Amino acid sequence: MNSAVFSPNLLSGKHALVTGGTSGIGEAIARALAACGATVTVTGHRPASVSGWPATSDMNAALLDVRDDAAIRRLIAGFSRLDIVVNSAGLVERAQEYEPESFARVVDVNLNGSMRVAVAAHDLLAKQGGSIVNIASMLSFFGGAHAPAYSASKGGVVQLTKSLAIKYAPDNIRVNAIAPGWIATKFNQVVQDDKARYEAIKARTPMARWGRPDDIAGSAVFLCSGAAAFVTGVTLPVDGGYLAV
Numbered sequence: 001m002n003s004a005v006f007s008p009n010l011l012s013g014k015h016a017l018v019t020g021g022t023s024g025i026g027e028a029i030a031r032a033l034a035a036c037g038a039t040v041t042v043t044g045h046r047p048a049s050v051s052g053w054p055a056t057s058d059m060n061a062a063l064l065d066v067r068d069d070a071a072i073r074r075l076i077a078g079f080s081r082l083d084i085v086v087n088s089a090g091l092v093e094r095a096q097e098y099e100p101e102s103f104a105r106v107v108d109v110n111l112n113g114s115m116r117v118a119v120a121a122h123d124l125l126a127k128q129g130g131s132i133v134n135i136a137s138m139l140s141f142f143g144g145a146h147a148p149a150y151s152a153s154k155g156g157v158v159q160l161t162k163s164l165a166i167k168y169a170p171d172n173i174r175v176n177a178i179a180p181g182w183i184a185t186k187f188n189q190v191v192q193d194d195k196a197r198y199e200a201i202k203a204r205t206p207m208a209r210w211g212r213p214d215d216i217a218g219s220a221v222f223l224c225s226g227a228a229a230f231v232t233g234v235t236l237p238v239d240g241g242y243l244a245v
Helices: 024-035 047-051 069-077 094-098 100-128 148-171 186-192 195-204 213-224
Strands: 015-019 039-044 059-063 084-087 131-135 174-180 235-238
Touching: 015 024, 015 100, 024 039, 024 059, 024 084, 024 131, 024 186, 024 213, 039 047, 047 059, 069 100, 084 100, 084 213, 094 100, 094 148, 100 131, 100 148, 131 148, 131 213, 148 174, 174 213, 186 195, 213 235
Parallel strands: 015 039, 015 084, 039 059, 084 131, 131 174, 174 235
Antiparallel strands: none
16 A cells, blocks of 8 residues: 555544455555544454454454344444444355355345445444445446346445435435456456456556556545545446446
């Protein structure tokens, strides 16, 4: 992370929850929020994903399955305040998603999980006015034959973001989304390992490279900060121009 672009006082005094924040895009966002002065709770759904996160003054980790509404509510009930929620927990099962059970599982994590967290966090966010950032995808805008449930769930995230933005606006809660393009993480390692496909994606991207998790972090910080005080209901593509082609 290029910490030089983040002000250490921008989010001072604020507490952020980042689901799926122990790796990839979620981790990059969590570390950027902490670099801006926020205290951050990250979650992961596997014990191994949270065991390597020793509690510090600005970051800690908690085990959480976003399919478990009671667990979400217990976690949030333990916070004295909450200013920022980033829904980054995600699942993709690719071709397996054509099986009904797989399809339902992916949608339950990516779409229903974001809704569960947003609803559970509402009251704390409303106390001082807060921000929710959902992680959508470029597949929110076009289909993906290789991942029908992932594509459908991320399309749903965009509409959920708009709906929550309208509903929560009177409570001074802003709700936005980020739609990452092709970002080099373990999440899509199988695509990176396909050299022909990797190069084709890079060739289509006007900025002529794959993105990095840190490329998403700056946009998340902006949407969570006072700099975006009049921004709600927006889905911001961060994709190197991929969707412009």
